[in-house]
Amino acid sequence: MSLSNALSTTTAALNLPSRTIAYFSMEIALAPAVPTYSGGLGMLAGDTLRSAADTCRPMVAISLVHRRGYFRQCLDDVGQQTEADVPWSPEATLPSANEIITLTVQGRPLLVRAWRFDVVGVTGHIIPVFLLDTDIEGNDEWDRHLTDHLYGGDTYYRLCQETVLGLGGVALLHALGCKPHVYHMNEGHAALLSIGLLEEHLAGNSLRDAQEIDLEAVRRQCVFTTHTPVPAGHDQFGLDQMYQVLGHDRATALEHFGCLHNGLMNMTYIALRFSRYVNGVAMQHGKVSQLMFPNYKVHSITNGVHAATWVSPAFQELLDAEITNWRTDNQYFRSVYGIEPAQIAACHLKGKQHLFEVLAKRTGHHFNPSVLTLGFARRVATYKRASLLLEDATRLVAIAEKIGGLQILYAGKAHPADNAGKGLIRDVFAAAAHLNSSALKIHYLENYDWELGALLTQGVDVWVNTPRRPYEASGTSGMKAALNGVPSLSVLDGWWIEGCAENVTGWAIDDAETETAEATCLYDKLEKHIAPMYANPAAWARMQQHCIAINGSFFNTHRMLAQYFRNAYFPFTTTDNATSPSSPVNEPAVGALLNEPALA
Known part of the structure; x- marks a missing residue:
């Protein structure tokens, strides 16, 4: 707009x-x-x-x-906002x-x-x-x-x-x-x-x-x-x-x-x-x-989310050519099953390459498009638990080394009066400084906004969400990612209870008594399910297709608004x-x- x-x-x-x-x-x-x-x-x-x-x-x-x-x-070198x-x-x-x-x-x-x-x-x-x-x-x-x-x-x-x-x-x-x-x-x-x-x-x-x-x-x-x-x-x-x-x-x-x-x-x-x-x-x-x-x-x-706002330019071009009515009727996202998965994978790769090109200009850091990349970006509040992904640093590093590399991109603003939220940002900065290596790259991106949100949801490989249940009302960033063929790894709360088809549209982090147990589940899914599928391009492309066809056709504001009018x-x-x-x-x-x- x-x-x-x-x-x-x-x-x-x-x-x-x-x-x-x-x-x-x-x-x-x-x-x-x-x-x-x-x-x-x-x-x-x-x-x-x-x-x-x-x-x-x-x-x-x-x-x-x-x-x-x-x-x-504005974030300084240690993540102070x-x-x-x-x-x-x-x-x-x-x-x-x-x-x-x-x-x-x-x-x-x-x-x-x-x-x-x-x-x-x-x-x-x-x-x-x-x-x-x-x-x-x-x-x-x-x-x-x-x-x-x-x-x-x-x-x-x-x-x-x-x-x-x-x-x-x-x-x-x-x-x-x-x-x-x-x-x-x-x-x-x-x-x-x-x-x-x-x-x-x-x-x-x-x-x-x-x-x-x-x-x-x-x-x-x-x-x-x-x-x-x-x-x-x-x-x-x-x-x-x-x-x-x-x-x-x-x-x-x-x-x-x-x-x-x-x-x-x-x-x-x-x-x-x-x-x-x-x-x-x-x-x-x-x-x-x-x-x-x-x-x-x-x-x-x-x-839901407005599909035409959040779908990447490459995907928009593909959809305009193959599914002409998708902009006015989002149910047509189901028709993505008529598109070869390899074409979908190619569109996502363009989004990933564009994300990394922009990040290189903004930050001076270079990321590898062939390496599995996780995205975690949202308002920073304690219940959203930005640091759960970093709970067991030793295991995270071991997984990164085992699967041939791992990249994690963080972004998000804390409310100016939320000192605890600001502390979480500093924690991620400290972890990145300690853990970054040839196998594992963690980077926190400054000033999460509309444009950066679009780049991330269009370009990462997996969208991570770790709220403490039941405080996630809905969550829409994962919906934007799904429209771009990006599966979620998320706690079963908010929209993900409805959107998660295990090993089809993404993966669930099991609810547990302790954060350590939930983190263990996250690492298990990453090591035993996500990384092996990512290593199989045909299987990964098929999952990308499922994300668009299954979740994209439902989690959109065209459907949501029709329900408001009807109900x-x-x-x-x-x-x-x-x-x-x-x-x-x-x-x-x-x-x-x-x-x-x-x-x-």
Whole structure:
């Protein structure tokens, strides 16, 4: 997605009144040059909208502009992470929505405007994304920086940000003449949109007069996707902050409708209370979330990735020649069985060679395309256990020597406030300094981002994932790898429970009582199964084919979005999320609304 694609048409030409789905997300990965994302959540949001554009869905999206980005990661010689802003100028690159709305936040008026990024699909259909911005003359100086830093500042700053996202997003859409039938909260950050909808429903009456029937009217419009079983992933704020930022009426309404948890304002519980449909992002995650929130019905829709964004140029060329409809219908990835495995292996080799060429320029280190190469790249958090692969250094070295060499590429950012995560990066650096030899090469790559993520998932031979169960909600990097013929070696958590066919699409690391036992299983699979198959080019090429045909045809956002439309947005019947019944929600005639066909 180039920035030129973001300037496609005027706002009026987008027919905003026909947009029936509003997708709210604190972060959305829109283009490599636009730093409005931090990691998996933002990538998932961007991929969702790219699939919506490809399949002509009647959607619109809301996020924040994040003028200073998330951060650029800098690593010194021992792996100590420091951070730098990633500033960008929406004024120089994006059209304005030409609308300014006013909110009351912190007891004072707050002006909010928006910039528009157009996600353009393969058929030319556009999904407009409005990036909210408080850097407006007339706002309090502190308020002007509210939309600067993604996940920056303290909890007070974050609550103000999330107020802008939820209340500001609803107000902007309605000012633009867009009143969707469904509001999708991609994580709890956007939960306050429910208060905006409730205020509108009351039509000028006080929130103090709101009754359960009014809440029900809002619930019929809201869908909520929860993404993490990790407690730190569920934003919560003190009641003093809630009253100070939102004001007495809004805060009292949240208390009245049971949106607090353990005496705190909890964004997840607000979203749960105000949504008619709630889902986790994988089958297992749905089950874990149901245990976490037993008073609410939790469904599951397994995540996916946008195939055309993550498939390597060589594979895209092959697929365009052999499977002409794959860009609009990802089920055609099953047809890869009609392509010779040797052609698939050749495409992957081009991706591997390109990865190593880029790394040589970036780092000065040279890697051998003929040597088995493992990739481990994700947000650095302790539960993801980046060092499990290095648990038994002696055995790892012995395996590398036995199989004729092993290369391991690491990448990932730790949150600036996560000292434990930063320590894990230093641990990998220390291990690399100690273990690197002619047989074993370990390298940690700086500043894991969209472009580096694509290079790695297109170029490594095996994707490694070692989270502590059950904290991996889904995981999408392994899905990107699978689309490029790369099998996974992973703990059976998140998506891999559904995607692992042992010795066909990859390998499972058995769950065990100790990390040492899990590491032993990892080494056994590497030595006794992965390396021998890699040494057999025909067998390895066949596995690459299976990865694309089996996992690529399912773990994609085209399929995922179709499930959201069928099960969450416009179901034939609505399974209630709390205790009172909800009426069915009927899908409008999408094609008629857009005057164009709706693709499944």
